[in-house]
Amino acid sequence: MGNKEKVYVRLEKQASGLPQTVICRKSKSAREVLQTIDRVRIDNKNALGIYELNVVLISRGNFEKLPQDRDFVLVNPENGKYDVIRLRVDEKMEDTEDIFLRVVAGVKKRLAYKEDQEHQLLLCGLQTSAKFTDIRRQSLENVRDDNLVMTAGAYDSLVKDSPFAFFDVVNGLTGDSFCIHRKHIIRLERSGNKEFIQLNRKHRIFLKIEGTNAVDAKEAGIYLRPDLASLCYKRRRSQWSMLTRIFVGKSALSLMCRRPYECDESADVVRISGSNMKLLGVEEIDSVILRYHTRKVKCRVLEMDDREEFASMNGENGLLPDLSIGIPAHIRNKLGITYVDCAVKVERDTDFLFSKSLPEQIIPLLLTFTTSGLVLDMNIVFEILFAIIVVYLNFSSKRHMRSS
Numbered sequence: 001m002g003n004k005e006k007v008y009v010r011l012e013k014q015a016s017g018l019p020q021t022v023i024c025r026k027s028k029s030a031r032e033v034l035q036t037i038d039r040v041r042i043d044n045k046n047a048l049g050i051y052e053l054n055v056v057l058i059s060r061g062n063f064e065k066l067p068q069d070r071d072f073v074l075v076n077p078e079n080g081k082y083d084v085i086r087l088r089v090d091e092k093m094e095d096t097e098d099i100f101l102r103v104v105a106g107v108k109k110r111l112a113y114k115e116d117q118e119h120q121l122l123l124c125g126l127q128t129s130a131k132f133t134d135i136r137r138q139s140l141e142n143v144r145d146d147n148l149v150m151t152a153g154a155y156d157s158l159v160k161d162s163p164f165a166f167f168d169v170v171n172g173l174t175g176d177s178f179c180i181h182r183k184h185i186i187r188l189e190r191s192g193n194k195e196f197i198q199l200n201r202k203h204r205i206f207l208k209i210e211g212t213n214a215v216d217a218k219e220a221g222i223y224l225r226p227d228l229a230s231l232c233y234k235r236r237r238s239q240w241s242m243l244t245r246i247f248v249g250k251s252a253l254s255l256m257c258r259r260p261y262e263c264d265e266s267a268d269v270v271r272i273s274g275s276n277m278k279l280l281g282v283e284e285i286d287s288v289i290l291r292y293h294t295r296k297v298k299c300r301v302l303e304m305d306d307r308e309e310f311a312s313m314n315g316e317n318g319l320l321p322d323l324s325i326g327i328p329a330h331i332r333n334k335l336g337i338t339y340v341d342c343a344v345k346v347e348r349d350t351d352f353l354f355s356k357s358l359p360e361q362i363i364p365l366l367l368t369f370t371t372s373g374l375v376l377d378m379n380i381v382f383e384i385l386f387a388i389i390v391v392y393l394n395f396s397s398k399r400h401m402r403s404s
Contacts, residue, residue: 008080028232039120043102053106054338056085061095070125076111083110129225134196135217149198155187164226165233171207173220178206178343227293244350247395251402252347259313260326271304271326281402287352291345292335
């Protein structure tokens with residue numbers, strides 16, 4: 001899965017003012033990423049009736065004191081744990097001299113916040129995030145690879161020397177987002193003085209700036225911000241997984257996270273459309289891998305055969321089932337997904353497909369060893385190589401099931 005060392009925040013004292021916050025992974029650290037804005041306190045009351053796990057309520061007056069061009073991060077100074085949050089104004093909360101926040105239980109859990117904690121929390125802003133209001137259509141050569149293209153100036157300041165592997169592209173008005181690896185962010189050499197990004201149609205639909213219920217991109221603003229947990233992250237694959245990828249073939253899709261059928265909430269299954277199952281090259285009850293930032297979860301896949309039920313569970317969000325995946329809440333929690341309006345990457349599980357098809361290879365292997373030993377009188381090394389070639393050829397049907 002990659003680096004398993006925990007990423008945390010280290011506080012460094014300054015001569016005056018608030019402490020400097022530094023994102024760390026063991027000996028590696030990233031400075032000038034977080035700016036400490038203010039000390040805040042947690043309200044005794046929990047935020048009720050909210051199903052987005054990272055929403056934090058704040059009074060109108062206190063919210064207007066904060067910078068409006070920042071993505072916010074809440075840091076627990078006692079243990080260095082943090083949580084990326086979405087501030088939402090609660091008109092019923094009273095303005096106070098000290099900033100009080102009303103949070104859901106999930107925020108307290110991720111911060112390991114104790115009710116008797118005397119120290120205040122730190123409200124920080126992401127300095128490395130950038131806002132784009134000029135959104136242009138993607139060029140044809142980059143559409144297939146799901147690349148995001150940005151102007152040279154923005155790329156050099158945000159991505160070029162960044163220690164983060166993943167970035168979130170976020171609609172500032174609706175909160176819809178998708179995650180992209182830095183290798184899929186392309187630098188546009190000749191761009192002039194204007195700062196803009198190019199998105200393909202799928203990305204624009206994910207961000208709700210195109211299609212049904214679309215919002216104005218200039219009004220919303222599209223933000224690019226680093227995923228703090230991906231500091232110096234490198235994905236490591238086992239040799240077995242690399243081998244099964246060669247035999248079975250890899251395939252992946254990006255789909256928007258949605259709620260599944262009601263009967264799926266207690267099961268380790270996800271729902272995708274039949275056309276997406278064919279693109280991935282999987283059948284019902286096959287295993288798939290869900291990836292979101294640096295986390296992954298394996299689960300079974302079922303077809304989204306009742307689109308009316310899917311629409312009833314998601315309301316207006318369920319209007320595009322071919323671009324959606326229904327994920328139960330407990331799986332979203334394992335992936336670190338705090339709200340449903342974000343895209344996840346779905347991969348066919350090549351380890352599972354290889355093991356599933358292995359019994360079908362027994363008879364061809366027995367015939368191969370018998371033929372090579374009795375008829376061809378081959379050396380044992382050549383017998384093994386011959387058997388590997390036979391198995392690879394037998395797996396051609398699995399490789400041809402996928403779209404890529």
